[in-house]
Amino acid sequence: MKINEIFYFMKNRLINNISLTSLLLTLFFIFLISCTSKDMDVKKVDSHEGTEDIVEVKKVSTIDEYAVDPPPFTDGIFPCNDCHGYQDPNPVRRDLVEWHDDISFKHDSENRWCLDCHDIKQRDSLRLANGKLLDFKESYKLCGQCHGEKYRDWKVGVHGKRTGEWNGKKHYLLCVSCHNPHTPKFKKLKPDPAPMKQEDIKLVKKSENIESNEK
Amino acid sequence: MKNDNKRRSFLKNISLATFSTLALSGCNMKEIDEFLQGNFRELTPEEKDEIVKNLAEKYKKRYGKEFTVSDEPAMVGVLFGYALDISRCIGCRKCVTACVKENNQSRDPQIQWIQVLEMEKERGVDLHHSNINYDHEKVPEKGHFYFPVQCQQCRNPQCVTVCPAKATWQEKDGIVVVDYNWCIGCRYCMAACPYGARHFNWGEPTIPTEEINTDVHYLGNRPRQKGVVEKCTFCVQRVRKGKYPSCVEICPVGARKFGNLLDPESEVRYILDNKRVLVLKQELNTQPKFYYYFG
Numbered sequence: 001m002k003i004n005e006i007f008y009f010m011k012n013r014l015i016n017n018i019s020l021t022s023l024l025l026t027l028f029f030i031f032l033i034s035c036t037s038k039d040m041d042v043k044k045v046d047s048h049e050g051t052e053d054i055v056e057v058k059k060v061s062t063i064d065e066y067a068v069d070p071p072p073f074t075d076g077i078f079p080c081n082d083c084h085g086y087q088d089p090n091p092v093r094r095d096l097v098e099w100h101d102d103i104s105f106k107h108d109s110e111n112r113w114c115l116d117c118h119d120i121k122q123r124d125s126l127r128l129a130n131g132k133l134l135d136f137k138e139s140y141k142l143c144g145q146c147h148g149e150k151y152r153d154w155k156v157g158v159h160g161k162r163t164g165e166w167n168g169k170k171h172y173l174l175c176v177s178c179h180n181p182h183t184p185k186f187k188k189l190k191p192d193p194a195p196m197k198q199e200d201i202k203l204v205k206k207s208e209n210i211e212s213n214e215k
Numbered sequence: 216m217k218n219d220n221k222r223r224s225f226l227k228n229i230s231l232a233t234f235s236t237l238a239l240s241g242c243n244m245k246e247i248d249e250f251l252q253g254n255f256r257e258l259t260p261e262e263k264d265e266i267v268k269n270l271a272e273k274y275k276k277r278y279g280k281e282f283t284v285s286d287e288p289a290m291v292g293v294l295f296g297y298a299l300d301i302s303r304c305i306g307c308r309k310c311v312t313a314c315v316k317e318n319n320q321s322r323d324p325q326i327q328w329i330q331v332l333e334m335e336k337e338r339g340v341d342l343h344h345s346n347i348n349y350d351h352e353k354v355p356e357k358g359h360f361y362f363p364v365q366c367q368q369c370r371n372p373q374c375v376t377v378c379p380a381k382a383t384w385q386e387k388d389g390i391v392v393v394d395y396n397w398c399i400g401c402r403y404c405m406a407a408c409p410y411g412a413r414h415f416n417w418g419e420p421t422i423p424t425e426e427i428n429t430d431v432h433y434l435g436n437r438p439r440q441k442g443v444v445e446k447c448t449f450c451v452q453r454v455r456k457g458k459y460p461s462c463v464e465i466c467p468v469g470a471r472k473f474g475n476l477l478d479p480e481s482e483v484r485y486i487l488d489n490k491r492v493l494v495l496k497q498e499l500n501t502q503p504k505f506y507y508y509f510g
Contacts, residue, residue: 153510156482156485157472157482157485158472158482158485158486158490158510159469159510160469161466161467161468161469162459162463162469162472162482163459163464164458164459165457165458165459166454166457166458166459166473166474166475166481166482167457167474167475167478168457173469178467178468178469186305186468188305188353188354188355189305189307189353189354189467190307190352190353190354191306191307191308191349191350191351191353191354192307192308192309192311192312193308193350194308194347194348194349194350195311195325195327195330195347195348196325197348201324201325201417202324203324203417203418
């Protein structure tokens with residue numbers, strides 16, 4: 001009888017012991033694993049990963065032509081010959097009142113006017129200073145006559161917006177996509193909203209599983 | 216006899232412990248895997264694939280959308296550089312908005328990787344008198360210029376030096392990245408960064424489900440959790456596929472330029488060769504790969 005009791009007691013204690021030790025051991029194992037892996041990293045990881053072992057330099061693929069957006073014509077204005085084809089051209093410099101009076105011209109307006117860029121005979125073409133005719137899709141060449149530095153920068157992708165791939169095909173915009181050729185100064189824009197002031201950023205309880213956090 | 220008992224119970228205990236560890240891990244294998252995950256730079260490609268797969272599942276459960284989680288490594292022969300034309304920036308903050316959307320930044324509490332500073336032309340580049348809270352009807356405001364600041368991707372990054380957990384490092388293509396699974400949230404890096412380019416998730420980040428970008432990179436724009444630091448990665452998820460960062464693509468004045476510094480024909484190299492260039496806080500010897508220039 002007594003022996004039985006002792007046995008019972010021992011068994012109980014043993015079970016308690018086992019569950020407690022096993023729990024401790026489990027925690028110890030997890031701790032051990034996470035510790036050792038971090039220690040290893042400190043030794044192995046080299047924070048100064050240089051570029052010494054780089055052999056081949058990735059280059060921009062050569063571009064033969066400029067993929068540009070179509071010229072931004074006002075609706076229904078092109079082709080010009082639809083109207084101009086039936087009119088006798090008037091080469092006299094004057095203020096336009098009957099037609100195209102919506103054009104505000106602020107592009108060296110003292111010295112220049114329509115026919116410096118638009119051809120008097122071929123209305124659907126632009127005209128370089130030397131008389132060479134130019135398609136509207138190549139208007140950048142016309143701009144480049146005066147703005148040589150900007151034209152150089154534009155060709156290599158430094159002036160103006162580029163989209164596409166840094167190491168491949170790029171999409172160009174024509175000068176006139178951003179600058180109205182008649183009033184080239186870049187238009188002011190409405191800015192996106194200002195960031196919240198730091199003192200206004202509050203941490204609020206969002207759901208029941210997320211505790212509220214007071215900073 | 217007594218000693219024998221001890222040894223026996225020890226052996227019993229240890230077998231039980233092993234068994235219970237296994238049983239415990241069996242009930243939530245993935246969480247334990249994530250907890251025991253090694254440093255990202257030491258993982259084998261198979262281990263990375265597994266992690267990336269599990270993350271995609273986790274995000275699908277959380278946001279109800281299919282995610283493409285990538286672990287694309289750095290391209291060989293590439294060192295990324297960035298150039299920003301301060302004579303052209305008009306301060307419209309379109310880059311900030313595009314960056315927030317592309318990189319799944321928390322809307323509340325608000326986190327923005329790009330800060331656009333408004334400066335007075337009379338003072339020049341003067342950080343003390345700059346203003347990020349400008350709120351004009353139209354920009355640019357007369358007599359002011361704009362100076363966007365984001366991670367400068369230093370060649371000598373102090374944030375990396377101070378990180379006690381090795382949770383942030385510079386990749387071979389020069390991008391300084393953070394492993395959000397390893398970040399312990401101590402914010403040492405934020406104290407070390409002289410550009411204020413690192414941001415801490417003080418609360419659980421919130422992103423509207425319809426606006427979430429599901430094309431993510433492990434080291435970049437994947438959804439973060441509370442208690443970790445994040446920063447600009449030059450849109451690692453985009454640039455390693457050859458695309459421009461989203462701030463470059465959105466900029467309406469084309470003030471932002473990006474490319475490979477090792478390629479003499481790249482746009483950034485042209486700028487370094489032909490324009491007047493400055494780096495922010497040059498005296499600190501952080502050696503940024505983010506250049507400001509006058510176009």
